[in-house]
Amino acid sequence: MYPKQKVVAMLLAGGQGKRLGILTEKLAKPAIPYGGKYRIIDFPLSNCVNSGIETVGVLTQYQPLVLNEYLGNGQPWDLDLMDGGLQILSPYQKSGGGDWYKGTANAIYQNIHYIERYNPEHVLIISGDHIYKMDYSKMIAFHEKNNADCTIAVINVPLDQAKRFGILNTHKDGLIYEFDEKPQKPKSTKASMGIYVFKWDKLKSYLIEDENIKDSSNDFGKDIMPRILSQGAKMYAYKFGGYWKDVGTIQSFWESNLDLLNPNTGINLNDKNWNIYSHSPNMPPHYISSQSKIENCIVAEGCSIHGNIKNSIIFPGVCVEKYSEICNSIIMPGAKIKSNCIIDYSIVCENTVINENSKIGTKLAVKHCNKNSKNKHNITVIDQNSIIKNDCDLSFAKEDKGNMDVTKAI
Amino acid sequence: MRGKNLIGIIFSSIGEKSLGALTQSRTMGSVPFAGKYKLIDFPLSNMSNSGINRVGVIVKNNYKSLMDHLGSGKPWNLSRINDGLFVLPPHINGSDTPTNRIDMLYSIKDFIVESKENYVLLCDCNLICNINYNDVLKSHIEKNADITIICRKENKFLENTPESTVLCMDKTYRVKNILIDSPCNKSSQDSYVSLDMMIFNKNLLIDIINVCKSHGYTNFKRDVIQNSVNTMKIYGYEINSFTYKISSLLEYFNSNMSLINENIKRELFNSQNPIYTKTYNNIPAKYTENCKVKNSLISNGCIIDGEVTGSILFEGVHVGKNSCISNSIVMSGTRIGYNCQLSYTIVDEDTVINMGRKFMGFKSYPVYISKSKII
Numbered sequence: 143m144y145p146k147q148k149v150v151a152m153l154l155a156g157g158q159g160k161r162l163g164i165l166t167e168k169l170a171k172p173a174i175p176y177g178g179k180y181r182i183i184d185f186p187l188s189n190c191v192n193s194g195i196e197t198v199g200v201l202t203q204y205q206p207l208v209l210n211e212y213l214g215n216g217q218p219w220d221l222d223l224m225d226g227g228l229q230i231l232s233p234y235q236k237s238g239g240g241d242w243y244k245g246t247a248n249a250i251y252q253n254i255h256y257i258e259r260y261n262p263e264h265v266l267i268i269s270g271d272h273i274y275k276m277d278y279s280k281m282i283a284f285h286e287k288n289n290a291d292c293t294i295a296v297i298n299v300p301l302d303q304a305k306r307f308g309i310l311n312t313h314k315d316g317l318i319y320e321f322d323e324k325p326q327k328p329k330s331t332k333a334s335m336g337i338y339v340f341k342w343d344k345l346k347s348y349l350i351e352d353e354n355i356k357d358s359s360n361d362f363g364k365d366i367m368p369r370i371l372s373q374g375a376k377m378y379a380y381k382f383g384g385y386w387k388d389v390g391t392i393q394s395f396w397e398s399n400l401d402l403l404n405p406n407t408g409i410n411l412n413d414k415n416w417n418i419y420s421h422s423p424n425m426p427p428h429y430i431s432s433q434s435k436i437e438n439c440i441v442a443e444g445c446s447i448h449g450n451i452k453n454s455i456i457f458p459g460v461c462v463e464k465y466s467e468i469c470n471s472i473i474m475p476g477a478k479i480k481s482n483c484i485i486d487y488s489i490v491c492e493n494t495v496i497n498e499n500s501k502i503g504t505k506l507a508v509k510h511c512n513k514n515s516k517n518k519h520n521i522t523v524i525d526q527n528s529i530i531k532n533d534c535d536l537s538f539a540k541e542d543k544g545n546m547d548v549t550k551a552i
Numbered sequence: 553m554r555g556k557n558l559i560g561i562i563f564s565s566i567g568e569k570s571l572g573a574l575t576q577s578r579t580m581g582s583v584p585f586a587g588k589y590k591l592i593d594f595p596l597s598n599m600s601n602s603g604i605n606r607v608g609v610i611v612k613n614n615y616k617s618l619m620d621h622l623g624s625g626k627p628w629n630l631s632r633i634n635d636g637l638f639v640l641p642p643h644i645n646g647s648d649t650p651t652n653r654i655d656m657l658y659s660i661k662d663f664i665v666e667s668k669e670n671y672v673l674l675c676d677c678n679l680i681c682n683i684n685y686n687d688v689l690k691s692h693i694e695k696n697a698d699i700t701i702i703c704r705k706e707n708k709f710l711e712n713t714p715e716s717t718v719l720c721m722d723k724t725y726r727v728k729n730i731l732i733d734s735p736c737n738k739s740s741q742d743s744y745v746s747l748d749m750m751i752f753n754k755n756l757l758i759d760i761i762n763v764c765k766s767h768g769y770t771n772f773k774r775d776v777i778q779n780s781v782n783t784m785k786i787y788g789y790e791i792n793s794f795t796y797k798i799s800s801l802l803e804y805f806n807s808n809m810s811l812i813n814e815n816i817k818r819e820l821f822n823s824q825n826p827i828y829t830k831t832y833n834n835i836p837a838k839y840t841e842n843c844k845v846k847n848s849l850i851s852n853g854c855i856i857d858g859e860v861t862g863s864i865l866f867e868g869v870h871v872g873k874n875s876c877i878s879n880s881i882v883m884s885g886t887r888i889g890y891n892c893q894l895s896y897t898i899v900d901e902d903t904v905i906n907m908g909r910k911f912m913g914f915k916s917y918p919v920y921i922s923k924s925k926i927i
Contacts, residue, residue, distance in 0.1 A: 178835070178836035179835070179836050179852075218833075412835050412853075417833055422831035422832065422834075422852070423831075424627075424828055426587065426588070426811075426817060426827075426849075427586070427587035427588055427851040427852075428849070428850055429812070429849055430845045430846065430847065430848050432846045432847040434845075434846070435844075437839065437841050438839065438840060439838075440835075440836045440837070440838055440839075441836060441839065441850070442836035442837070443588075443852055446814065456836075458836075
């Protein structure tokens with residue numbers, strides 16, 4: 143017997159995140175490094191723990207090795223509990239054959255038995271795609287107060303961007319009367335954040351019903367939500383008003399990292415009342431040499447910095463040698479930047495070595511800096527575990543998949 | 553490979569008098585070191601990396617912060633189903649609080665007797681090193697020794713160590729004589745200094761403890777080691793890697809500062825034999841546009857808006873605008889306001905240094921500011 147849990151959270155972490163290109167070629171999107179020591183999944187997990195939700199099922203499917211290793215038994219988030227805690231839920235073989243998770247709803251459907259163990263009142267459905275700090279317990283209280291069947295978290299987006307989102311049209315009290323998936327003429331600016339709270343008994347019946355519809359794509363946003371609304375389910379929108387960033391593209395991933403360097407963007411990770419938990423690597427403090435110059439940066443442990451860095455995020459164990467310059471870039475764990483390199487508007491992935499006198503992303507950035515508004519840069523991405531040869535000029539490259547002057551490490 | 557035929561015993565309090573105010577609120581083992589570590593991390597990590605599964609930490613008093621740090625022993629892979637980390641508080645056998653090594657060992661005799669391993673390693677917390685004890689054990693067994701004492705050739709650090717124990721050995725490293733509290737003899741070619749890490753045969757150690765207790769011996773080095781030079785096979789084992797024995801506040805300061813040298817840092821913190829510690833959930837260090845940082849070690853959680861040169865900042869230190877920190881050690885959680893100046897200063901944990909304060913020590917005499925003060 144498992145003790146009853148009021149809320150069970152289901153974290154959808156199986157997506158590929160195709161728009162992130164080579165960042166997610168070997169890595170599930172929730173496992174992408176962020177902010178100098180975190181991975182994206184730290185945010186929903188820490189939000190759960192800080193909201194008092196201690197039973198979290200993490201649904202994994204795409205490239206799960208790094209993600210599973212990172213999650214482990216949930217200890218960094220205090221989710222290594224006797225009952226409940228963190229549970230990795232991967233697709234599995236059944237007596238009548240096995241299936242991959244076909245859509246978000248199908249993934250939950252295949253794990254109904256996991257949720258049933260805890261006999262919860264509500265199920266919270268979240269994803270590992272966004273950077274935000276949110277108290278889910280307030281949303282659940284709102285859900286309970288309204289006696290809602292389903293509550294969807296929404297955030298105000300600028301009207302001109304509203305057509306990129308699923309827009310919810312609501313009455314004043316938040317009761318939803320219409321869905322507009324990527325509308326041409328949005329009637330409101332309330333965009334769905336992909337965070338749902340359901341009454342468990344209701345959700346279960348929705349899922350079983352959806353599974354029996356042959357042509358359903360088994361997706362919450364596309365299938366379940368419109369159908370249950372038309373069936374008269376009581377659905378509310380819960381307004382969220384903090385920092386929230388979808389890191390679905392390389393551009394937005396880069397922006398949200400650099401937002402950490404700007405005190406006015408509203409994301410503060412040094413908030414003792416809302417800690418973001420993560421693995422802390424076992425490395426000594428980082429070293430800043432006499433020749434280096436550091437300006438507006440985040441630098442993690444185990445680094446050895448001899449060059450100049452500006453407006454950049456440096457992850458653990460990075461080495462930057464003499465006379466190298468790094469600007470507006472993200473350097474992921476274990477990367478080595480040899481001497482005399484110039485790196486601008488770039489993302490250098492894990493354990494990549496960039497040899498002497500290389501130029502990465504510079505011209506591209508300068509060209510775009512002059513022409514476009516300051517928010518639009520093309521970002522160069524260097525794949526993980528690659529070796530960039532001496533004197534390599536990648537100043538125009540956008541994505542390096544290891545085919546230009548690059549020798550791949552095996 | 554785990555599960556060696558060796559257990560470890562760490563004396564967490566020995567040497568704490570030499571550090572004065574630094575050990576007022578903590579025991580030697582929990583003295584902060586090198587930006588994020590505590591002194592006990594070195595013997596514990598070395599033991600863990602050498603595959604030792606059973607480690608006893610002898611505590612005396614003031615060990616609250618040490619207990620916080622050790623927890624279940626998980627950071628050192630010593631939270632285990634069989635054996636693992638044991639904190640051995642005083643009064644196990646109902647005796648008075650033990651003050652010397654012999655009494656301490658006597659009070660935890662059961663811990664030694666109950667272990668299935670045949671060899672016992674004794675260590676203190678005042679030695680900074682990265683060493684593999686397997687090699688020492690191998691030499692101990694090969695030489696069929698009763699006691700093996702780890703030592704190093706004398707070097708420049710010795711000038712300031714008043715209490716060195718010098719081993720006089722023959723070519724096979726057999727110890728022929730031991731000089732205790734000896735002023736180091738520079739002219740002698742063969743003087744090796746004991747690092748106070750020793751491997752004993754378990755049954756021999758138990759006998760020694762019993763004999764000492766019944767004779768009322770209290771000085772481990774004199775009554776046990778020195779007296780047995782002719783009757784027991786005592787061997788030295790020389791190590792050449794970086795070691796630093798801390799026996800004064802100045803040495804504490806210098807040993808920290810020596811890690812700003814990247815070669816020494818790399819030797820001590822190599823990824824093959826990592827030094828483990830309890831980690832805290834801090835953000836990575838943040839540097840503002842105004843900061844100027846040179847030749848320093850900076851830990852997670854620091855927010856730096858001022859100037860830092862030749863210094864070590866522990867976790868979560870804030871340095872305000874126009875403040876200038878040079879050649880100093882600032883321990884975790886300390887907040888330094890605007891326009892402050894620190895030079896050759898050791899600031900203990902959670903202290904607040906308000907706007908405009910100035911502290912100047914000197915290279916040979918660093919100023920110490922104690923814990924949780926508001927200045």
